[in-house]
Amino acid sequence: MYSHGADGQEQPDQAEDLRGTAERFRRTDLPLAKLWTYYYGLGGGMDEMSLDAYLHEALDVPAGQVALIAMAMTELMEGESL
Amino acid sequence: MTDHEHGAGSFSAFPQAAPAPVPTPAPDLETRLKELVLDSKDVVGFLTDLALIASSRLSSPGNRIHSGVTVMRRKRPEAVASSDVAARALDELQNGFKDGPCLTALRNGTTLLVPDLAEERRWAHYIKAAQENGVSSILAVPLNLAGEAEAVLNLYSGCSNGFTDEDISTAEAFANQAASSLRLVLRIAQLSEARNDLALAMQSRTVIDMAIGAIMAENRCSRDTAFQILTKASSSRNIKLRDVAAAVISSISGEKQIDTYFDE
Numbered sequence: 001m002y003s004h005g006a007d008g009q010e011q012p013d014q015a016e017d018l019r020g021t022a023e024r025f026r027r028t029d030l031p032l033a034k035l036w037t038y039y040y041g042l043g044g045g046m047d048e049m050s051l052d053a054y055l056h057e058a059l060d061v062p063a064g065q066v067a068l069i070a071m072a073m074t075e076l077m078e079g080e081s082l
Numbered sequence: 083m084t085d086h087e088h089g090a091g092s093f094s095a096f097p098q099a100a101p102a103p104v105p106t107p108a109p110d111l112e113t114r115l116k117e118l119v120l121d122s123k124d125v126v127g128f129l130t131d132l133a134l135i136a137s138s139r140l141s142s143p144g145n146r147i148h149s150g151v152t153v154m155r156r157k158r159p160e161a162v163a164s165s166d167v168a169a170r171a172l173d174e175l176q177n178g179f180k181d182g183p184c185l186t187a188l189r190n191g192t193t194l195l196v197p198d199l200a201e202e203r204r205w206a207h208y209i210k211a212a213q214e215n216g217v218s219s220i221l222a223v224p225l226n227l228a229g230e231a232e233a234v235l236n237l238y239s240g241c242s243n244g245f246t247d248e249d250i251s252t253a254e255a256f257a258n259q260a261a262s263s264l265r266l267v268l269r270i271a272q273l274s275e276a277r278n279d280l281a282l283a284m285q286s287r288t289v290i291d292m293a294i295g296a297i298m299a300e301n302r303c304s305r306d307t308a309f310q311i312l313t314k315a316s317s318s319r320n321i322k323l324r325d326v327a328a329a330v331i332s333s334i335s336g337e338k339q340i341d342t343y344f345d346e
Contacts (some may be wrong), residue, residue, distance in 0.1 A: 029157060033276060037280055038279070038283065041282060041283030041285075041286035041290075041324075042323050042324070043287055043290045050336065056206060062306075064306045065181065067150060067309075067310075068309070068313070072314065075322055075323070
């Protein structure tokens with residue numbers, strides 16, 4: 001589990017981002033394991049189950065992690081369309 | 083073995099003397115499939131071999147059977163392998179129409195026989211196009227992959243009533259055995275893909291973590307802030323995070339190659 005630490009403050013801003021990323025994930029059929037592995041490679045700090053929970057809008061995560069998840073998805077999709 | 087047979091690209095409704103099916107003393111199918119699983123380099127190679135075996139087992143003098151395999155991939159049907167170009171063209175044609183006997187068999191999970199295309203009233207557009215390509219009968223046998231994927235074996239004949247009851251049970255028995263081999267191949271492919279993804283992730287993470295550390299030292303900032311700086315640079319320049327990180331490192335130390343080593 002990701003420890004929320006001191007940066008829980010940034011969260012209210014992220015509601016839209018959260019829905020956006022989760023929705024984007026649902027529209028693709030990217031396997032969760034593939035997304036997690038890529039996100040981990042970017043320096044991501046959550047385990048796969050927390051990522052799953054986040055993508056199902058069941059877990060709030062710090063903004064920095066949201067940015068990495070969104071970035072992982074974008075970079076993966078770029079590779080797909082080639 | 084994965085090469086397409088040459089000269090097999092055309093249909094003929096007229097019985098021909100050639101090409102005779104190779105009458106090799108058929109090695110026991112199970113052994114053959116096991117070898118294929120071990121030898122195949124990838125899923126497509128394996129499926130191409132399957133199509134070739136299906137075609138040679140079911141063809142008889144004067145009734146050449148063309149075979150292809152369609153797989154559902156990312157919710158879309160895709161012709162992934164075939165015994166020859168004619169079968170490939172027919173599979174792609176059907177996928178283009180998004181409907182036809184093979185896709186129906188795939189959806190229903192049951193074998194579907196069109197004994198004579200001239201008599202068939204369903205899938206009018208596809209049937210017409212298939213007839214123009216010289217097909218007279220079609221047999222579609224789904225491969226039961228226990229939910230891991232969906233695939234169907236498509237068999238085409240230039241003769242009407244080109245599939246006897248015996249042919250149908252042969253094809254079904256074959257599909258049954260082939261399905262469990264295919265599940266094995268799929269699982270091996272998945273595992274090696276996951277392994278490759280992880281190896282790439284380790285490489286990328288090493289570079290990124292190193293750059294984060296460098297940014298922290300340079301800016302006297304927290305890890306989160308360093309990440310923000312790096313992700314911002316990446317999205318504003320539309321460069322992959324990993325490449326931005328590599329640029330940060332080489333700007334500091336001139337090192338271009340950061341390796342992560344594993345025991346392979």
